[in-house]
Amino acid sequence: MTNRFSRRALSITGAAVLTLAVALMPQAALAATPEPAAPETISETAPMVVGGYDAAVAEANGFKIVTHEDGTQESVPVTEAAAAQLQQADQRRAEAQLESAAADPVPGNCGSSWASGSKRANDTVAFSTGFIVFLAAYEHDWRVYANGFISGNYWSTGGAGPSTGSKSWTGAIPGVVGPGIGGVPAYSASASVILVDGTVCYSVGPTFTFG
Structure with missing residues (x-):
């Protein structure tokens, strides 16, 4: 029992x-x-290249646009102050190309631009972007797009300068449904910088992907 x-x-x-x-x-x-890893953000850099000239801006800042016999144009300094600015810009360009093996050697290159981004909650894409030009900027327009598989959107800004030639932003683009691609539009007035010598610089269009 x-x-x-x-x-x-x-x-x-x-x-x-x-x-x-x-x-x-x-x-x-x-x-x-383990908790899922944060979305990877990859930054891509692309050159800023000469896309034309604004004669009125050049004249207002001590430069003038000359046209050579072969049809090419160039901004040349008229005043001593303008010549000094141009000399500093040439020095910055040379230093940048020496410091980075990835510096774009294309003749007439104005500087560089970059963009990076990743998908976040609530159909939002977070981004970082900006540009560096070798001469002081007179004005700028800048846009970042994010095109998802289902829907997309963009962010844009603009204004005077910067006199430093460098500008950067971070932000978020809402209403982006699905994975896709984003970046700065290439060779577009919506992503351009006008330098004080009248040179109009366009971004070649850095891009990024998001999940």
Whole structure:
């Protein structure tokens, strides 16, 4: 009688332990599962290249646009102040090309531009973008687009300068449904910088993908 009771008690105890172990297994597995990694953000750099000239801007800042016999144009300094600015720009260009093996060697290159981004919650794409030009800027227009598989949107800004020749932004673009591609539009007035010598610089269009 005692042996049957002991065996039965042992059986019940064993079943209880097994039930408890099974109940705890999903929680243990969940605790051991690593959290998903943050979306990878890849930054792409593209050159800013000469796309034309604005004679009125050049004249207002001590430069003039000359046309050579072969039809090509060039902005040349008229005043001493303009000549000094141009000399500084040439020095910055040379330094940039020495510092980076990826510097674009195309003749007439005005500087560089970049863009990066990643998908966030609520159909939003976070981005970082900007440009560096070697001469002071007179004005700029800048746009970042994000085209998802289902829908897309864009962000844009503009204004005077900057006199430093460098400008950057971070922000978010809402209403982007699905994975896709984003970046700065290439060779577009919506992503351009006019320098004080009248040179109009266009971005070649850095891009990024998002999931």
